[in-house]
Amino acid sequence: MVRIADVFQSVLTYAIPLMVVALAGMFSERSGVINISLEGTMIMGAFTGILFIHTMQRTDLMSGHLLLLTGLLISMVTGILYSSLHAIAAINMFADQTISGTALNIFAPAFAVFVARSIIGVQQIPLGNVFRIAKVPVLAEIPILGPLFFENAYLTTYIGIAILIISQIVLSKTRFGLRLKSAGEYPQATDAAGVSVVKMRYAGVLISGALAGLGGLILSCRSPPNSVLM
Amino acid sequence: MNNLKRKRFSLTPALPSLISILIGLLAGIIVIVIADSSKALLAVRNLLLGPLYGIYNPNQSSLTGIGNMLFFMIPLLMTGLSVGFAFKTGLFNIGASGQFMAGSYVAILLARKLTGIPNSWRWLVALAGAALAGMLLASIAGILKAFRNVNEVITSIMLNYTSMYLVNHLIRATGLYDPLKNRTLPVQTEIPKFGLDKLFPKSFVSGGILIAIVIAIICYVLLYKTTFGFELRAVGLNRHASRYAGINEKRSIIMSMALAGLFAGMAGGMIHLAGVGRAIQVRDVLPPEGFDGIAVALLGLNHPLGIIFASLFMAYLKVGGQTIQTLGFAPEIINMMIGIILYVSAMAVLIRKLLSIRAKKQSETKALGNSDGELYAVHDPPDPGATAAAEKLPPESEDSTNMAISAVQEEIEEDKHG
Numbered sequence: 001m002v003r004i005a006d007v008f009q010s011v012l013t014y015a016i017p018l019m020v021v022a023l024a025g026m027f028s029e030r031s032g033v034i035n036i037s038l039e040g041t042m043i044m045g046a047f048t049g050i051l052f053i054h055t056m057q058r059t060d061l062m063s064g065h066l067l068l069l070t071g072l073l074i075s076m077v078t079g080i081l082y083s084s085l086h087a088i089a090a091i092n093m094f095a096d097q098t099i100s101g102t103a104l105n106i107f108a109p110a111f112a113v114f115v116a117r118s119i120i121g122v123q124q125i126p127l128g129n130v131f132r133i134a135k136v137p138v139l140a141e142i143p144i145l146g147p148l149f150f151e152n153a154y155l156t157t158y159i160g161i162a163i164l165i166i167s168q169i170v171l172s173k174t175r176f177g178l179r180l181k182s183a184g185e186y187p188q189a190t191d192a193a194g195v196s197v198v199k200m201r202y203a204g205v206l207i208s209g210a211l212a213g214l215g216g217l218i219l220s221c222r223s224p225p226n227s228v229l230m
Numbered sequence: 231m232n233n234l235k236r237k238r239f240s241l242t243p244a245l246p247s248l249i250s251i252l253i254g255l256l257a258g259i260i261v262i263v264i265a266d267s268s269k270a271l272l273a274v275r276n277l278l279l280g281p282l283y284g285i286y287n288p289n290q291s292s293l294t295g296i297g298n299m300l301f302f303m304i305p306l307l308m309t310g311l312s313v314g315f316a317f318k319t320g321l322f323n324i325g326a327s328g329q330f331m332a333g334s335y336v337a338i339l340l341a342r343k344l345t346g347i348p349n350s351w352r353w354l355v356a357l358a359g360a361a362l363a364g365m366l367l368a369s370i371a372g373i374l375k376a377f378r379n380v381n382e383v384i385t386s387i388m389l390n391y392t393s394m395y396l397v398n399h400l401i402r403a404t405g406l407y408d409p410l411k412n413r414t415l416p417v418q419t420e421i422p423k424f425g426l427d428k429l430f431p432k433s434f435v436s437g438g439i440l441i442a443i444v445i446a447i448i449c450y451v452l453l454y455k456t457t458f459g460f461e462l463r464a465v466g467l468n469r470h471a472s473r474y475a476g477i478n479e480k481r482s483i484i485m486s487m488a489l490a491g492l493f494a495g496m497a498g499g500m501i502h503l504a505g506v507g508r509a510i511q512v513r514d515v516l517p518p519e520g521f522d523g524i525a526v527a528l529l530g531l532n533h534p535l536g537i538i539f540a541s542l543f544m545a546y547l548k549v550g551g552q553t554i555q556t557l558g559f560a561p562e563i564i565n566m567m568i569g570i571i572l573y574v575s576a577m578a579v580l581i582r583k584l585l586s587i588r589a590k591k592q593s594e595t596k597a598l599g600n601s602d603g604e605l606y607a608v609h610d611p612p613d614p615g616a617t618a619a620a621e622k623l624p625p626e627s628e629d630s631t632n633m634a635i636s637a638v639q640e641e642i643e644e645d646k647h648g
Contacts, residue, residue: 093576104569104573
């Protein structure tokens, strides 16, 4: 039983970032823009998030899960900013979405490594593994489910699951979600109904960027070697 | 007829690429200045002129630098052709890396194991084997696309990893592994230099570059001058319409994917048979050549001849990047520049639109000064009767504006469909 729980814990570790980024891809795809630049957005999000956490850990201004949450917020903002480049190109500039996405994918790792080298001197930014929760109080005592979900867990696991549920509700139950889907499926009809297709697509791509940036940091801040980037 | 002939030499389609290259270079220079302004002048000079003056040693002749550039051009050109060819036929071959890897492995395997064949001919067999390996790998994706409509992006990405892990395993299993250096054993067989080593002394240049350029030209002829190529492009524009027109669209998809794989496989073979001591590193990383190919193909507008120039330019940038590395600048600046260039060139449609608006305005102001019949002639250039009616107009400028408009419109149409 213990060994199965161990396996499940590492499965979760790898599954959550994949899931968050897949949701990112979905939001963009559903609004009618192919977001091939997810990979680059992940790198940018991970980069700024890790850089922030690294600096804070050095100066002791912030620590613990407050630091992690701020880092996640920063990587989301970075993701939004970076993917807005894709949004401008794809929606306003009639650009080929494959090309602009590939371009952003090529740019991001180069930029991250370049800046990391300029600021820190090495390509890898070290990061202490302080975000692991050994045992969630009370909940870890639940038989079977306790060891599976609430031991050796990360806060980001629960954030990821929450995002999954929220995405499902937003996309199928809210006015915004339905409009987003209609912009992807039948933009002419959306336009005729008085909804701005451009706005919907912007929303899709920017949400996608935020989630991709988040996914990047989630992936990085718990990968085994604890020192991240490239 | 005259119109068509002159259109072929028009620079208009390449203009957006040239503009984006300029913007990218400018951005790169700005990054260099920000990074270290004290050495910026020297770095920019080295970046732009280094490839032409030889990099590793300032004493060597400029021809050595150009020879090295031609060597770096080989994989860029071949993978660029691979991706571009598939693009032209409506497929996105993101699996060039895997095909490259398969080709590299088979080339090394054949070069080392086929000791029965004389050394002077062995390279040909090894190269053919490399091409075949890439072709087989890519045709898996092609067959799945043709018969089961599986998205070729997904299958070829997955085949990338399949190929990489398989090759890493096979290197050990077939006794090609060098445990000390964690890579494949060296290969003695090499593609003959065809006298290029005398032209570019002391450089890495390999005869592969001539083969690659010949293949690019063959690729152009195949795509634009044969029925087969026409069918491939037609399927790329609209698969269903092509089937309606009697084209065997399944065969076309498989063939175009297989040929794309052939080019990528040959890229692997050429680089490892170039006689410069390249070997496959045994690690779990996809070779970057396949992804470079995407950038080259997009910059070259997916046109075989455009890809030749795009790959030459990228090789120039890569060699330039190595020269500034010696000054302490990170080579990533080059990748950043490539990213910016691609990003701007993605907006080619916008640039073309701006250009076409200008061209239209010019032609309209001209046409308004003449009679109605001539206005009609402006908008319908292919009609020979109408062109004859427009004889009174100054023929040169009028024709060229018409051509510019029709070329631009065609390109925009093409972009919409592609």
